[in-house]
Structure formats: structure tokens, C-alpha cells
Amino acid sequence: MASGTKSKGTNKPRGKTGSVNKARRSVVGSARKPKPWGMILGVIVVVALAAGVIGYALMTVHDKEKWVVAEDNQDPSENIDGVVRVKYDSGQHVTAQQRVAYDHSPPLGGPHDGTWADCNGTVYPKAVRTENMVHALEHGSVWIAYNPDKIKGKALNTLKAKVEGQPYMLMSPYPGLDKPISMQSWGHQLKLTSATDPRVDEFIKSLRENQYQNPEPGGRCDSQDTGFDVTNPPPFVAEKPDPKDPNTVGMDGKGATQATDEGGMNTGSTGATPPATPPATDGTPPASGSVPATQPSQ
Numbered sequence: 680m681a682s683g684t685k686s687k688g689t690n691k692p693r694g695k696t697g698s699v700n701k702a703r704r705s706v707v708g709s710a711r712k713p714k715p716w717g718m719i720l721g722v723i724v725v726v727a728l729a730a731g732v733i734g735y736a737l738m739t740v741h742d743k744e745k746w747v748v749a750e751d752n753q754d755p756s757e758n759i760d761g762v763v764r765v766k767y768d769s770g771q772h773v774t775a776q777q778r779v780a781y782d783h784s785p786p787l788g789g790p791h792d793g794t795w796a797d798c799n800g801t802v803y804p805k806a807v808r809t810e811n812m813v814h815a816l817e818h819g820s821v822w823i824a825y826n827p828d829k830i831k832g833k834a835l836n837t838l839k840a841k842v843e844g845q846p847y848m849l850m851s852p853y854p855g856l857d858k859p860i861s862m863q864s865w866g867h868q869l870k871l872t873s874a875t876d877p878r879v880d881e882f883i884k885s886l887r888e889n890q891y892q893n894p895e896p897g898g899r900c901d902s903q904d905t906g907f908d909v910t911n912p913p914p915f916v917a918e919k920p921d922p923k924d925p926n927t928v929g930m931d932g933k934g935a936t937q938a939t940d941e942g943g944m945n946t947g948s949t950g951a952t953p954p955a956t957p958p959a960t961d962g963t964p965p966a967s968g969s970v971p972a973t974q975p976s977q
Contacts (some may be wrong), residue, residue, distance in 0.1 A: 746884035754892055755885035756867055759878050763787070763868045767930075769817055769894030770938040775913065777935075778920035779810055779928045785824045785853050785861050786813050787868040790928050790935040797902035797909045798822075800844040803851035806915030811907065815849055816865040818898030819888045823879075824853035824861045834859075834874040841879065847887050847900055854917055865893045 746755045756762045767788035773779060779790045786809050795814035796807055812822055823838055830838065838860070842850040853861065858870040862879065864886035869878060890896040902909055920927040928934040 746881060748885070748889050748891065754889070756869075756882060759869065759881050759885065761869055761871075761878070762882070765866050765868075767866055768932060769865075771928075771932040771935040772938050773810060773928050773935050777810075777926045777928050778916070778924075779813075779935075780920050780922060780930065781809065781813075782930050783868060785809065785822070785856070785863055785868075787863045788816065788866045789813065789930050790932050791817065792913075793938070794905050794907050795899070795902075796849060796912065797907060798847055798849040798900040800842055800846060801849045801909060802839050802842050803849070803909075803912065805852065805912075806854055807851050808913035808915055811913055812849070812851065815900065816863055817893065817895050818847070818900060819890075819893040819896040820847040820849055820864070820900060821883050821887045822863040823848075823850040824856060824863065825850070826856035826859050827852040827854065829856075829859040830874065837874040838879075841883065848883070851915075854915070864889070867892065 744752075745758050748755060756764075763783075765783070765788060769788075771790040772793040773790050775792065779786070781789060790810075791813035792808070792810035793814070794811060795818060796803075796811040798815040798818065798820040816822060823842060825835070825838060838850060842848040858872060860871040860874065860876075860879070862869045862871070862882045864882070867882075867886055869882050871878060886892055888896055899905075907913075922929075926934075
């Protein structure tokens, strides 16, 4: 064979063979390398947890805003199941000798005594005259009434803790109540069976000092110089008033006097507000539980 002559087969292109082999090695290598399933699952879990946290945060914010009184949420109690709502005229005052034939028991609005019951987080150990309690509702208070035969011990303490020291809150026993607990604000009532029912707090958040639902929001709650004795308030009367009695005032307000000025607010007609107890003319002291002759102002 002449010098410099190429051997047989040496004329095959080397580049093509190398490329094929490289491709084969790449395919084999990729087939042998497993997919990073652990990392993929980890990313999915992180994303799911993040979505859950964000969703929970949004739900929590929405739940809190549900009970915030605002112009576009004037009655948050509409979100509470079981609340009774009634429209009442305000500023209709009666004297200590008069009684109101209320349409609900406990009452949640309507004519009321000219003197309000102290509502500065007051827990009354005995039942109080309803006409005085209703006036406190008009000022923006929430009244928790309870059946003393059904609410005792731990349940009673649970309710007390929601009232004591809290402005625009008051609480009292209500003998003969058809449910263990009844919550009142002006024109609103919710009857419950348990002191731990979450609707207790929801009712308070929705309606206490609610400027859109109470006729005289921000009215006085203290009893200083009003003649209302917190330690010896006018007593509760269980019997319904006699409709034939001239001292009985109906829910239409006939027999009541329209209040003209409570805390600087003109609440209705012109005439002066009558005293809660007329002055004695025969030298006889006022009846027990009555309030003084001077009508308090807010």
C-alpha cells in the first residue's frame, strides 16, 4: 500500500458518530435522573398554606367588620339570628304613679319614666321598675335581663362580667321571664338560653351606643342628682297594669307627656316635662320607690 494512502473506512465522518453517541448518553442520563417530587410537593404545600392563612385573615377581618357600626352598616344586629325589631316613638315620659302597658316582656321601647335607671355598668341584685329601665335604653344602653330561677352561679357571673364597669350596660333579674336570658336595646330584643351563646357579645357590639338605632345616643347614664337611688331603685311590679286604671299608659303614648329637652335635644312637642313624682300636697311623703319631684336633665 502506497505511503500516505488512507486505510479502508477512515473516510467516515467522525462528527456524526460523536453526535449520536452524545445524544444516546443524554437520553440514558435523563432517563436515570428522577424528577424532584419532594421539591414539587413542598412548593404545593407552601402555596396551599399561604392561601389558607390569607383566606383565614380575610374571614377574620370580615367577621370583625360585621359588628362595626357604620353608615353603610347601621344595624349590625341584622346579622344575628333571632333578634326581634320594633319601631317606637321616643321621648314619651310618664310619672312614678303611672304604669305602661308594654307590648313585650321585658319591654324594649315605648313610653317610659322621666328618670332613667343608672346604666354605667350597673348590675342590680333585685328587679327594677321597667319604666326606668326602658329610659336607659333610649340613651343607647343594652339591658341584660335574666330569669333568677334559671341563671345562677357560673352563668350569672359570666353575664356580670360583660356588664360590670362597662358604660351603657345594665343588668337585672326579671322574675317570670319566659327564657333564661333576654337582651334589650331600644327597639331590639334577643332571647337566649345560654350565657355563653356568642350572640350575647354580638348583640352588645351591634347595638350599644349605636347612633343609628338609639333615639338619644350619648345620653347620660349616671344617676347623680337625678333622684334615682342605685342602692334602692324603684321596685319591679310583676302584675300587668289594669287598662281601666287612669294611671295606665298605652303604647300609643296617650297619657304620657312628650319630653322637650334631654341633654339639649328637643325631642318633640312644646310643653314641659312633668316631674317624675308630683309634689305631695297633703304633707304625705312620696310612695316607696318613687323618684323626687324635680325632673332630671341630661
